Amino acid sequence: MTTIKVCVGSSCHLKGSYDVIESFKQILKKYDVEDIVDLQASFCLGFCAQGVTVKVEDLEEPTVQKIGDDCLFVHNVNKDNAEDLFVKEIYPLLNLG
Amino acid sequence: MTSKRVFDTNVQILKYNVLKEVIRRAYEGGMEDAYIEIPKVICPGPKSSLRCCIYKERTIIQDRIKMAMGGNKNNPNPVEVIDIACDECPAEGVMVTAACRGCMMHACQDVCPKGAISIINHHAVVDKEKCIECGKCSKACPYSAIIMQHRPCMVSCKVKAISIDENSKARIDNNKCISCGACIYKCPFGAITDKSFVLDIIDMLKKSENNTKYKVYAVIAPAIVSQCRFGRPTQVVTAIQKLGFFQVVEAALGADITLYNEALEWKEKGLMTTSCCPSYVAFIEKNFPELVPHISHSVSPMIMTAKLIKHSDPTAKVIFIGPCASKKFEYKLEKTGGAIDSVMSFEELQAFLDARGIDTVECEDTVLDNASFYGRIFAKSGGIVQGLQDIAKELNVEGLRPVVMNGIDECKINLLKLKAGKSTDNFFEGMVCEGGCINGPLCITHSPRNIVDVDKYGSEAKEKTVHNSVKLYQMTQE
Numbered sequence: 001m002t003t004i005k006v007c008v009g010s011s012c013h014l015k016g017s018y019d020v021i022e023s024f025k026q027i028l029k030k031y032d033v034e035d036i037v038d039l040q041a042s043f044c045l046g047f048c049a050q051g052v053t054v055k056v057e058d059l060e061e062p063t064v065q066k067i068g069d070d071c072l073f074v075h076n077v078n079k080d081n082a083e084d085l086f087v088k089e090i091y092p093l094l095n096l097g
Numbered sequence: 098m099t100s101k102r103v104f105d106t107n108v109q110i111l112k113y114n115v116l117k118e119v120i121r122r123a124y125e126g127g128m129e130d131a132y133i134e135i136p137k138v139i140c141p142g143p144k145s146s147l148r149c150c151i152y153k154e155r156t157i158i159q160d161r162i163k164m165a166m167g168g169n170k171n172n173p174n175p176v177e178v179i180d181i182a183c184d185e186c187p188a189e190g191v192m193v194t195a196a197c198r199g200c201m202m203h204a205c206q207d208v209c210p211k212g213a214i215s216i217i218n219h220h221a222v223v224d225k226e227k228c229i230e231c232g233k234c235s236k237a238c239p240y241s242a243i244i245m246q247h248r249p250c251m252v253s254c255k256v257k258a259i260s261i262d263e264n265s266k267a268r269i270d271n272n273k274c275i276s277c278g279a280c281i282y283k284c285p286f287g288a289i290t291d292k293s294f295v296l297d298i299i300d301m302l303k304k305s306e307n308n309t310k311y312k313v314y315a316v317i318a319p320a321i322v323s324q325c326r327f328g329r330p331t332q333v334v335t336a337i338q339k340l341g342f343f344q345v346v347e348a349a350l351g352a353d354i355t356l357y358n359e360a361l362e363w364k365e366k367g368l369m370t371t372s373c374c375p376s377y378v379a380f381i382e383k384n385f386p387e388l389v390p391h392i393s394h395s396v397s398p399m400i401m402t403a404k405l406i407k408h409s410d411p412t413a414k415v416i417f418i419g420p421c422a423s424k425k426f427e428y429k430l431e432k433t434g435g436a437i438d439s440v441m442s443f444e445e446l447q448a449f450l451d452a453r454g455i456d457t458v459e460c461e462d463t464v465l466d467n468a469s470f471y472g473r474i475f476a477k478s479g480g481i482v483q484g485l486q487d488i489a490k491e492l493n494v495e496g497l498r499p500v501v502m503n504g505i506d507e508c509k510i511n512l513l514k515l516k517a518g519k520s521t522d523n524f525f526e527g528m529v530c531e532g533g534c535i536n537g538p539l540c541i542t543h544s545p546r547n548i549v550d551v552d553k554y555g556s557e558a559k560e561k562t563v564h565n566s567v568k569l570y571q572m573t574q575e
Contacts, residue, residue: 005409008569009344010464018565021572041569042409043314044344 002037002094003057004028006077009044012051017041019079020052027086033094050075054085060095067093105542108287109444111147112165114139115158116293116448119165123299124453132159157182161290168292175292175425176276178267182288185265189246190230193221196242205234205243253283255505256380275379277505277529278422278538291422291539294439295449301414301438302341311412312343316402316437318419319349319468319476320534322554323547324443328457330554335460336450337418347465348417349472349558351401353566356471356481358395360488363497363524366391370525371481373397374534375427377508377527385512391525396433398475399424401570403436408573414438418446420537423529442539469560477551478503478533481526488563499524504531 004024008017021041028034047053056072064070074089104110118135122128136155140146148154160179163169168177199219206214206221213227214234221234221243235243250267251259258273259280267288269280280289305313315337322330334345355373363369372378372393381388396404403415417424417440428437441449450457471484482499489497500522502508508527514520530536535547560566 008467010466013565014464014466014559018568021568039572040409041572043346043406 002059003040004037004090005040005042005045005055005057007043007045007047007051007053007055008041009048009051011044011048012053015051016078017052020054020077020082023079023082024054024086027083031086031091033091033096036094036096045073047073047075052077054090056090056093059093063093063095103447103541104444105544106282107147108285109541111139111287112161112290113444113448113451115161116165116295116445117452119162119293120295120299120449120452123296132162135162153181161287164290165293166296167294172271173426173429174269174271174274174276175422176269176274176278176281176289177292178269179288179290180264180266182286183266184286184288186248186250186286187246188248188251188261190225191223191228191232191234192244192246193223194242194244196240197221197238198240198242200239202239204237204239208233208237249283249285250280250289253279255279255509256384273383275376275383275529276423276426277376279530281422282538282543291425291442293442293445294425295441295445298416298439298441301416305341305343305414307341308343311414312410313341313414313416314406314410315342315345316348316351316399316406316415316417317345318399318417318421318534319347319352319473319551319554320420320537320540320547321418321443322473323535323544323550324420324541328460329462331462331465332457332460334463334465336455336457337446338463339455339460340449340453342416345463345465346402346406347468347472348398348402348419349468349475350398350566350569351403351405352398352472352475353469353560353563354401354405354570355395355398356475356484356488357563357567357570359393359481360485360492360494362393362395363485363489364492364494367496368523369393371527373475373481374423374528374530375421375430376423376529379423380505380508380527380529381512384509385516388512388516391515396436397427398472399427400433400436404434405569405573407436416441419443420534420540421530422538443537443541444539447541466559467566468558469563469566470555470558471563472566473555473558474551476534477548478528478531479526480533480551482524484563485524485526491562497524498522499526502527503533505529 006021045053054074054077059070136158140151140154142151145151145154197220211227213224214221232245235245256273258270260268262268305311337345370391399417406413406415417437420443425440428440474480479501482501502511536543
């Protein structure tokens, strides 16, 4: 199970965290990955200047080798670019089974 | 440094100085001889500034150091008496002083409802058997010759938990005490004080190795706004981070959710009382056990906020920073599930910042914008009802008849009415400190301006409703 954490720290909050969360809910449904992705909110992820930040956690083995880490940060997310960023950066990393 | 006077009383300043020295040593070393050296730093002598001699003063400071280091671990009550600091104040009740002129009018005798005053040898004499200590004679005497001699601690304790023991020292009955801390602020000798867990907190910060092993979060009570006269709340956030905290989160965020939950819970129950003030909850448990089922099951904003943090970061340590003595026992209660790891008071925060040489005024601003207007005004008496009424309207919950109980006396009167079935109200907001948390015993200042500050802070909230906070909560429940 992969986890997507949307930062709701004060700074990201102001830049529209909640809209991003709503967008991701719909995106996960649309791409039919709700079963393998857990969407969560997180307090400050430490990138206040590049918000809204989204952290993708618990990535699995082939992906970890590919990107060299078991998590990925996506920055400057907003409700308008959320789908694009998801398709480009996050979807290829998911273990679709 | 705190160059200007920020505290209300000299007693607070003494406590602050002890805390500051202890904290400084926790970082810079010298803990081994803290009990010997700190008293000399605070009371250098050769003349004593506070007590009869420097030796007594220094011995009392040793007991204060013990309290700063956690106090008596076997006593679950965060509020304790420092025996040797208790000055054994007289408690004679109504007393006629030498100022009695033996006048002809005898106003004292005329106003006494119990006929307790007789005039013997032209002097007023009070019959202690008859006297009910109403104080009318004291007010009536044109020479102010009749005084009421009570111990300030006992007067401040509205649940009558303080008595005088066989050695004339104040004694706290833990079966009655609700740890509200009123006596801490009222004892003129600083003989009653709260235990500090600040060393535990420093330990957690150190072991986190700059938030790499785990992260340490600070949850701040909304009452903080009235406490930082020498800097903006946003600067205090930066200052707290400089102490080594990973992030600062408003307890008001949890308050938003508590409000929402309470509105829904009330709709189900029809009769309910709040649960956010731990002293108030203890007051009901100890004095009105039959009303316990009416206490809201919503957890307090402090616990709710901590739960949200731990949901997103399960290894996090969460420290609450507030004005409250009873939060120091609430966080240890089983029902909170260990959500909060420790509690620090505003007084302790000030000592911590100064011991580390962090000047709030010099700090940059860090935004703090998670909570709504309603969550932020939770800190004042009446704030919960104000928020609840608006949320009830949004949720189409009707029939709310709220009553605001400000301070223990009002709580007592209204709960007695409820118990007797004479109350027409169906929602009871109870806060033990008069005015609400903004007048908590461990506030640095207790000025009437506090309430203005809280309202201003509330109105500055970017969130005007609790919706986003509630969404966050719901995500954790899915």
